Amino acid sequence: MQEQTDIRVFVADDHEVTVQTLSEIINTTKGMKVVGTAADGNAVWNYFAKGSNGVDVALIDIGMPEMNGLRATGLIKSVCNDHFKVIVITGLDGVFFPAEAIRNHADGFVSKNRHKDEITDAIFRVAKGEIVILPDPDDPNQLIEMPNRLPELLPKESQVLCLVVEGFSAKQIADKVGISDVYAEKIRNTVMHKLGARNSAHLGTIAEKYGLCRDRSV
Amino acid sequence: MQGTAIVRFHTYNLDKKVRGNIGKEARLIVQELITNALKHSKANEISVQINQIDGVLGIIIEDNGIGFDSDNIIKGVGLMSIEERCSKLGGSVIFETGQGKGTTVFIDIPVDDKNNLKENPLLYAGAN
Numbered sequence: 001m002q003e004q005t006d007i008r009v010f011v012a013d014d015h016e017v018t019v020q021t022l023s024e025i026i027n028t029t030k031g032m033k034v035v036g037t038a039a040d041g042n043a044v045w046n047y048f049a050k051g052s053n054g055v056d057v058a059l060i061d062i063g064m065p066e067m068n069g070l071r072a073t074g075l076i077k078s079v080c081n082d083h084f085k086v087i088v089i090t091g092l093d094g095v096f097f098p099a100e101a102i103r104n105h106a107d108g109f110v111s112k113n114r115h116k117d118e119i120t121d122a123i124f125r126v127a128k129g130e131i132v133i134l135p136d137p138d139d140p141n142q143l144i145e146m147p148n149r150l151p152e153l154l155p156k157e158s159q160v161l162c163l164v165v166e167g168f169s170a171k172q173i174a175d176k177v178g179i180s181d182v183y184a185e186k187i188r189n190t191v192m193h194k195l196g197a198r199n200s201a202h203l204g205t206i207a208e209k210y211g212l213c214r215d216r217s218v
Numbered sequence: 219m220q221g222t223a224i225v226r227f228h229t230y231n232l233d234k235k236v237r238g239n240i241g242k243e244a245r246l247i248v249q250e251l252i253t254n255a256l257k258h259s260k261a262n263e264i265s266v267q268i269n270q271i272d273g274v275l276g277i278i279i280e281d282n283g284i285g286f287d288s289d290n291i292i293k294g295v296g297l298m299s300i301e302e303r304c305s306k307l308g309g310s311v312i313f314e315t316g317q318g319k320g321t322t323v324f325i326d327i328p329v330d331d332k333n334n335l336k337e338n339p340l341l342y343a344g345a346n
Contacts, residue, residue, distance in 0.1 A: 151230065154228060179322075180314050180322075182314070182324065183322060186324065189272075190269055190276075193231070
């Protein structure tokens with residue numbers, strides 16, 4: 001009976017000791033159990049490429065080889081149903097990590113510097129549908145920089161944004177994306193509005209701040 | 219014969235209620251454009267975007283179909299009805315297409331009553 005109600009947790013981290021420690025914490029907490037682990041981003045993607053694989057909550061480390069945890073989170077959330085939740089975890093310094101986790105559709109962000117009870121509590125809360133942000137207690141700026149969930153950009157909007165940021169002219173952007181000047185200008189205006197940018201320079205600042213063009217290679 | 223296509227629908231910033239019959243007219247315009255695309259374009263993907271930005275309801279309908287030669291097109295009832303509807307709302311329509319290049323339709327309808335009521339007092343006739 002208890003088997004059916006346990007929250008099924010997946011742990012991804014490139015440090016074996018961390019995986020073991022987190023697994024022990026989870027497996028000794030009533031109501032949750034670890035059902036799978038991975039040590040790099042590609043392994044995470046392979047595990048979830050066809051759906052949640054019966055996992056309720058995945059803890060995914062940011063600093064993993066092959067593919068970082070933020071990118072892996074964005075990918076797997078795009079193929080899994082809403083019941084499946086992701087908590088991004090990290091021990092790295094970075095004031096924008098909570099924001100980037102949410103931008104990649106994570107349901108939570110928890111610093112590894114948090115107490116084990118806070119980590120298991122976050123798993124319970126996220127499984128129930130809450131969004132939980134527990135930044136590094138020694139880095140309060142992480143919370144200050146936490147924005148509201150950024151509006152979603154459509155694929156063409158992301159393309160235009162990054163080309164604007166790279167300094168291409170309206171005509172060059174239209175040619176590169178394969179659309180008309182009119183369409184390129186409309187997309188640029190929409191992106192400016194979605195991100196609350198005052199001008200192209202401000203757009204660049206916002207894109208940099210939230211890593212919106214980080215994965216692009218133009 | 220009507221084809222089938224995946225229609226992706228995206229909206230942004232539509233939380234504000236637009237006045238009068240703009241919402242109803244916009245829905246009819248979108249319906250007509252999707253119907254046209256399904257009937258004539260042979261597209262298998264249609265994207266519909268509706269954004270409300272700076273007092274303008276912007277509708278973009280894009281398909282990956284066969285397109286048409288815009289210089290030689292004889293406008294059917296459907297296209298003329300769209301232009302007429304937009305014109306009545308004080309809006310504009312732009313068709314971008316070419317043979318084999320798909321079709322993108324841009325429609326802008328002003329919804330900011332402060333800016334447009336003076337210029338087009340009939341726009342909000344029938345508003346509740």
